[in-house]
Amino acid sequence: MQINRLFEIVYILLDKKTVTSKELAERFEVSTRTIYRDIETLSSAGIPVYMSKGKGGGISLLSDFVLNKAVLTEKEKANIISSLKAVSSVNLSETDTALEKLSSLFGETNTDWIEVDFTSWHNAEEEEKELFCNLKSAILSKNTISFSYSSGKGENTKRQVYPLKLCFKGQSWYLYGYCKTRCDNRFFKLRRMKSLSVLDETFHKRPPTQVFSKKDMLKEDFITLTLKLSKKMAYRIYDEFNTFEQLEDGSFIAEIIFPKGDLIFNYITSFGEDCEVLSPEEVRLDVKTKLQNTLKNYL
Template identity: 30%
Template sequence: MKLERLISMIYKLLNNEVVSASVLAEEFQVSQRTIYRDIDVICAAGFPVVSYQGMNGGYGMMDGYKLDKSLLGTYDVNSLITVLHSLSTVFEDERAQGTIERLKTVGTEHQTPSLAVNLETHRNDHDALRHLRKGITEHILVRFDYINTKNERTTRELEPVMLYYKYRNWYVYGFCRARQDYREFRLSRMMNLSLTPETFQRHLEVPKETVLPTKEWQDQVSDVVFRVSPEALAEALDHFQQADKQFNDDGSMTMRIPVYQPLQARWLRSFLLGLGSGVVVLEPLELREILKEQLQHALLQYEEV
């Protein structure tokens, strides 16, 4: 603990012109007398700490003393600081804050930021992410209720391995004891997440993601073609960035996307229905009939309203 405090103090002094003993004592939750002893140790280690007297006095590094900046370029450092800052906000990670302090010593001061990363999540997700992070780092089994793609609710016990952020959502990957295999779970579908008293032994090898055989997968992929009206363009483009797109004379856009088993793809039906009158499916014709039936069924729910 003392060594970590000394290292943190060194970077604090490198990042600031002058820092008072009272400020350091409050930050590290020790007495000012302890800070004075720590400063002596830092000086003995060869760091040129200077004492400044007066009302705004304190400690700082000798002018001109800098860490070697040859390892990382300024662009790399500032980009790392931006990403780490966003992660530290999500996980409330003090270690990430300490790393940011160290990186600032080799960054360029007063540089206008050219990169911003926002991983902001709901408050409840913050707690779930911290539980999952702790489960991963300390090998603790986690338990949660989960709603799968068939809208079935099950209780799962997971040996978490990795958290990752993709397509604007958080996912956790790990060994599911119910399925006796590695699975991916989307955070938004997880409820009542908790850390159990049980720890687990990390498996020696994490299997790679299972990939469908190319021929089998290709045989079940078909193009879905739909026309999007001008008022629904932004939402459709946000969702289907990689689609083949063609503007029409009336300002609408025709989109073509390859979909695995499109007639069974619930996510696709949900999205298309969510656009309402802003989208018309052109192909396949079977998908048009499925959407029509779902709309008619939805109307029945409001007959007495």
């Protein structure tokens, strides 16, 4: 397509400074006449490209040219670079190449204001990278996958899933997909997935635009917890909660959407004596019962 060729011509000129029409024609397998028309198109679009004759001549850009606001605004360029920096944190080498090219194309010299690292502190980087890349491949090629999964209740099951999207939320990576075993859409925490296999079977389901909408998260697999936390937990309130209010005594009432299962009890008890479950009532009673049973171990 011409638009792709035009974009690459600009990048080549930024990289090589000067190139002949013959070299461009051979690269794109078109005639030199087509290259001349491309140069006219770029010039008409406001790109300062010019041609010089004689020895050492060819097609060039003005030396101080960068992709300007006629194509993308400064804010749009910054957003693209920032997004690529975030994606590159999962160690995808092709992202690094795109980041390098676009930084050069935009003339960006001050792009080191942000650094994102989604990996954990423990040494499982290569294993996570391989899993992430295999899932990405399966999503793009629309291949069914199978894997062993450990649920929040400690149950190990074999699943076959149509992988639709990789998502990051609450300090964890999730796979969102249609589970053939449960006949419904599900979230799967990547840390709990083992023995991943990409199958030959393909599927045609399309991913939703947004899977972490409040509507989707209030389905069967998630629950809204209302907690009362002491003022000693202020540092965690600001780190972990988006919805909260502080009372006159310094304590907090906070809400959080959390996956159902035994992880709720683990999360509540991580606050020690500084947390009280206000709702839902069934969670409050479940935590109370488990705490009473735990206390029996110390009698």
